[in-house]
Amino acid sequence: MCILALAWQVLEDIPLFLISNRDEFYHRAAQPLAHWPHSPIFAGQDLQQGGTWQGIAEQGRWAIVTNFREGGQTTQYPTSRGDLVKDFLCSDLPPIRFAKQLESRQQDYAGFNLIVGDRQQAVYMSNRGEAPQILPKGVYVLSNGLMSEHWQKTAHLRKRFTQELLPLMQLPQVTLAEQLDTAWDILQDQRKVTVSLLPHTGIGEEMELLLSSTFIQSEVYGTRCSNVLSIKDEQINWWEKTQQGQHAGEIRQIHIK
Template sequence: MCLIVFAWQPGHALPLLVAANRDEFYARPSLPLAAWEDAEGVFAGRDLEAGGTWLGLGPAGRFAALTNVRDPSQALGKRSRGELVADFLRGGGNPADYLAQVAGRAADYSGFNLLIGDRHQLWHYNPRVGPPRLLPAGIYGLSNAALDTPWPKLLKARAALAERLAEPHPQALLELLADAAPAADGQLPDTGVGLATERLLSSVFIASPSYGTRASSVVRVHADGTREMIERSFGPSGARLGEVSLVLPPG
């Protein structure tokens, strides 16, 4: 289960602010945030099992992020969803054209939310909800359902982001991603995984011996095109493994 909260503020000094947790089994191999040797100008972590990524930056101011849509009743797709982020970051087309291409092959993937854009435009696409959507200004949240589904962790993290907009320091955004408090049983959604798992997945930051938050990421996009990204990586039971930060100039 993953979580992305973001503030989209066109015309603001910081048009895009993103705080995201990537949750995954610790046994699935991955690399932390780095420049990709096989894709010039792409900076992202990497899933070593399928070769894609969950969040990253690309040339020409590109940004992309992904969450899976959790539905145990659905069969797994034939293709890895992480390639949707990687392909956009590598490519040269505009977001609308790219999403039109993705819509034509969406049936090849298990459910997903795809968020792509730059400092001028931001798009969201969940094929189970409707066509790609150009987002208006606002504060949003994505987890493993539709955009702004009112799960407790999403509501908590989105509110925490709103409280920090006046002074959105990267460390303050990382702090909101570190909240490990579970939701009360009465607030839990029923997504078909059982009560014990719903409890585990209900916190913003997840920690257990086998599954949890593998990376916490903050992205800040400035009006002049400068982009900042910080990623903290974690191991079993939430053990901190490292931190990578970068600043990319406009262009």
């Protein structure tokens, strides 16, 4: 998972509204969004390690993880970052307690940003410099650096999310189809950042530029799926759009009441 925008307790009657892109190597096998057998989890699944990048559970628990970009990092870690989402969704701990317990073993994982939540509380942490913190209501945008860092990539997504999509969500005459079309358009934005404004994460200018757009495309790596997730009243709705391969453009929906 590479980038997300979250409106937490901002929209009336929609405490959680989240859009995101998952970026990964095209050859890495994965299952699309589905209910996992014998599990409370609804998510896509990484078939290499068995975890996931974003998921929900019937009772309203949800979680999402992004990698923390560290160019030149060669350390092998014993556990997969995809287990973080899976472990939270299968837990019954409040989000802040889960995150604080994770702190004691956070160095067992490669660099990550993690947001975990339920219907009442959302918590962010990173094992590269951000202790667990309860998020007050607001809009949050996160990519592959710390949430407290300014990246032009996240600033661009924040602008489109807050100026185009969130106002649309509050207009009663706007249809769901129009809302989704706008969300997909934002998530498929291939605008790249001016070279002078790129972050410096140790991967070189050419790769920084390639990865600077909301939607990423290259020969071997890019945006694999886009997601729109909302909790409204007691209903959970999640749309996943496949963005790569022979099923590109296919949309799957999960509705939980």
